[in-house]
Amino acid sequence: MPWMDFRRVAIMNTSQHIIHYQPRRIHAAHADSWFAEPREPDDGFKRPGYHTTRQTRGAASWVREGDVIWMVGQLHAPWGTLPPSLDARINVEKVERLPDGRFRFAASADSCWFPLFDARPLLRILQTQNAKGQVMPLWRRPTAPIGQYLQSPRMLVSEEEIQAYAKRMLDLPLQFISYRIADGTQPAFELARALLDAGHAVFWDRWSLPRRLAERREVVSDTVLDEHLLSCLRSAQTVWGVESPLYAAPGSYSVKEQSEAMNLGIWRIAGALPRA
Structure with a gap:
């Protein structure tokens, strides 16, 4: 046989x-x-x-x-x-x-x-x-x-x-990267690399959103996207803000994320990173 x-x-x-x-x-x-x-x-x-x-x-x-x-x-x-x-x-x-x-x-x-x-x-x-x-x-x-x-x-x-x-990865506290795509993608990439080097599990939308949105520019429901991002943010240990000239633009996702993270007491400006 x-x-x-x-x-x-x-x-x-x-x-x-x-x-x-x-x-x-x-x-x-x-x-x-x-x-x-x-x-x-x-x-x-x-x-x-x-x-x-x-x-x-x-x-x-x-x-x-x-x-x-x-x-x-x-x-x-x-x-x-x-x-x-x-x-x-x-x-x-x-x-x-x-x-x-x-x-x-x-x-x-x-x-x-x-x-x-x-x-x-x-x-x-x-x-x-x-x-x-x-x-x-x-x-x-x-x-x-x-x-x-x-x-x-x-x-x-x-x-x-x-x-x-x-299991080990999912048990780690989540680090959420908040940034503005228009002028903050490269520093957000560098922050993601630094967080990974420090042993963290990271939520970054360029990885964590569906590829049809992150890579292929498909139109999606604003309500669904809002709810998903805020749900992931609320589950994070820390929200790292990548500040840039356009970060605080009125109505942007980054402003919503910053406000929610500050209310939860988990907001930090990207800088020196602790190890996991």
Whole structure:
């Protein structure tokens, strides 16, 4: 009996844990215009809705309902690249094959997004296995970009390390970055890097908002966006204000965030950072 048949029998009553990579990007300027698509107003804010891949072989083809896909991301900007971080946990509710051949993995309601948190220590110890059952390090050469090793989904040998790391990350007090996109994005990026270097878990909208808004300029409900940002702010230990000439512009999100954080007593101007 081929090894894959043994594998199917062995995992019949267990969840498989797959890991994959998707880059995140900050665009200094958008060439495209704002647009809107028909979808629920809060789609993608509280949890991921799905993941797609063009890979049709290997671990991508092994995924079934009840499995878990761990997404790794890395934020690239004109000013540098942040350390890789766990982006999302997708608990697979449904597997679909799209007309163009891609796999689409619908996420169940208990899937979640993760804050920014340096995942390099985790990625260095994870082990994966291929279709022949051969075990190998996930990140064989940590000096190389992690995306080189996760261009295709890979099967984790064990989920224990990644589960423990995710729990530790979610147990950390959240650091919320408040800034003005128009003239504060670069200093906010530098603040995010400093907070990560100090061992913190970070909410920054360039990472923590749905990609359709953070990267693709999709029009979303102002009410939903307001409620989501303020809910995340209220759950934070500290709100770090990145002051800039336009930060206090009347009606801006940054003014709302500053006012709410001051009322809660968690407002701080970005400066010297404590370690986690």
